[in-house]
Amino acid sequence: NAGVTQTPKFQVLKTGQSMTLQCAQDMNHEYMSWYRQDPGMGLRLIHYSVGAGITDQGEVPNGYNVSRSTTEDFPLRLLSAAPSQTSVYFCASSYSRLGGNTIYFGEGSWLTVV
Amino acid sequence: KNEVEQSPQNLTAQEGEFITINCSYSVGISALHWLQQHPGGGIVSLFMLSSGKKKHGRLIATINIQEKHSSLHITASHPRDSAVYICAVAETGNQFYFGTGTSLTVIP
Numbered sequence: 001n002a003g004v005t006q007t008p009k010f011q012v013l014k015t016g017q018s019m020t021l022q023c024a025q026d027m028n029h030e031y032m033s034w035y036r037q038d039p040g041m042g043l044r045l046i047h048y049s050v051g052a053g054i055t056d057q058g059e060v061p062n063g064y065n066v067s068r069s070t071t072e073d074f075p076l077r078l079l080s081a082a083p084s085q086t087s088v089y090f091c092a093s094s095y096s097r098l099g100g101n102t103i104y105f106g107e108g109s110w111l112t113v114v
Numbered sequence: 115k116n117e118v119e120q121s122p123q124n125l126t127a128q129e130g131e132f133i134t135i136n137c138s139y140s141v142g143i144s145a146l147h148w149l150q151q152h153p154g155g156g157i158v159s160l161f162m163l164s165s166g167k168k169k170h171g172r173l174i175a176t177i178n179i180q181e182k183h184s185s186l187h188i189t190a191s192h193p194r195d196s197a198v199y200i201c202a203v204a205e206t207g208n209q210f211y212f213g214t215g216t217s218l219t220v221i222p
Contacts, residue, residue: 042214103149103210
């Protein structure tokens with residue numbers, strides 16, 4: 001049982017480049033989400049999904065795109081990277097969106113945009 | 115607006131000390147989570163609670179729903195407890211909100 005697997009762990013991008021952060025979970029969780037973590041701020045929700053084929057925007061969705069074609073995978077795409085997207089990104093999953101379920105996080109992806 | 119406030123932001127303790135980290139929130143919740151993040155590492159869930167108190171080893175978490183307040187206690191702290199502790203609340207029927215974390219350093 002691998003839990004939540006997130007790749008890559010580190011990435012440096014040039015402004016304007018695009019890339020995809022991969023996230024996969026093997027726990028058959030309905031709810032998956034992407035957060036960014038910046039110094040002095042709490043985790044902020046970028047996008048989330050409550051099941052295959054269903055995605056929605058969170059607090060800071062601009063510049064990011066997601067899709068959920070399977071229950072297991074929830075990739076995050078940066079369409080045209082900007083220095084403001086330099087951050088640590090976490091993928092998370094839980095059984096459902098309701099709060100009474102344990103949240104599982106990936107190991108994080110450190111992204112630098114130069 | 116900050117739905118979740120944690121205190122203190124930073125905490126340094128001597129090994130063996132009793133530690134308390136506080137979390138206050140402003141929304142109606144279905145559950146509160148305490149998370150631990152080690153430097154350069156991922157985030158793991160320590161506790162999920164909606165009432166009362168939970169204990170796991172040297173860690174104790176309490177919640178007072180009426181006062182919208184939770185505390186995380188560490189008894190007999192150890193250097194390996196050094197980490198960032200994050201309080202997160204699941205707003206009723208809605209998303210999670212996260213505190214900015216408490217950075218704990220335990221000195222041998």
